[in-house]
Amino acid sequence: GNSVTQMEGPVTLSEEAFLTINCTYTATGYPSLFWYVQYPGEGLQLLLKATKADDKGSNKGFEATYRKETTSFHLEKGSVQVSDSAVYFCALSDKNTDKLIFGTGTRLQVFP
Amino acid sequence: EPEVTQTPSHQVTQMGQEVILRCVPISNHLYFYWYRQILGQKVEFLVSFYNNEISEKSEIFDDQFSVERPDGSNFTLKIRSTKLEDSAMYFCASSSRTDTQYFGPGTRLTVL
Numbered sequence: 001g002n003s004v005t006q007m008e009g010p011v012t013l014s015e016e017a018f019l020t021i022n023c024t025y026t027a028t029g030y031p032s033l034f035w036y037v038q039y040p041g042e043g044l045q046l047l048l049k050a051t052k053a054d055d056k057g058s059n060k061g062f063e064a065t066y067r068k069e070t071t072s073f074h075l076e077k078g079s080v081q082v083s084d085s086a087v088y089f090c091a092l093s094d095k096n097t098d099k100l101i102f103g104t105g106t107r108l109q110v111f112p
Numbered sequence: 113e114p115e116v117t118q119t120p121s122h123q124v125t126q127m128g129q130e131v132i133l134r135c136v137p138i139s140n141h142l143y144f145y146w147y148r149q150i151l152g153q154k155v156e157f158l159v160s161f162y163n164n165e166i167s168e169k170s171e172i173f174d175d176q177f178s179v180e181r182p183d184g185s186n187f188t189l190k191i192r193s194t195k196l197e198d199s200a201m202y203f204c205a206s207s208s209r210t211d212t213q214y215f216g217p218g219t220r221l222t223v224l
Contacts, residue, residue, distance in 0.1 A: 046215075051211055093211055
């Protein structure tokens with residue numbers, strides 16, 4: 001079945017450091033891929049998405065590229081801020097069912 | 113910007129009691145979903161709903177669970193007889209069939 005695998009957290013960085021959170025997926029067909037972010041005490045917010053191979057999703061300085069050949073959708077940001085501290089979830093949506101399948105989430109902690 | 117709202121934010125109940133979690137999806141959306149997140153674990157799909165009927169449900173969504181759209185704005189999740197293991201954060205989401213699901217802030221359910 002479809003699944004999403006994310007790197008284990010927590011990821012601890014200093015402010016202005018480069019961020020990568022790895023995400024790989026297993027799916028039949030060509031799913032849409034998403035990153036959601038959950039700030040402390042809040043719900044899930046869509047951060048970015050990509051719907052087909054080689055698409056790049058971007059928002060708030062975060063980017064992720066849909067790589068079909070490596071079945072990956074790694075999240076990157078060039079310079080993180082303390083306010084980026086949150087849990088990041090990679091997810092896929094199967095076009096046949098449209099339910100979201102989430103990874104386990106990666107906690108990011110950014111220190112000044 | 114329109115958003116999904118959920119009430120209550122926190123519900124405490126005794127084991128065996130019925131609970132109803134309420135959601136108001138974004139007004140022009142037609143597809144509705146419930147997910148849950150047990151503390152520290154991944155977000156799991158429960159059910160999707162379209163055109164006044166269930167489109168898909170997970171194995172978690174057993175006979176103790178039901179969903180309803182009682183009027184033009186609300187979407188509810190009912191748990192008939194709560195168990196300790198139902199304690200979780202429950203998220204409602206809605207979409208307009210553009211792949212993107214928008215989540216509410218969640219209801220934390222605590223079963224004692």
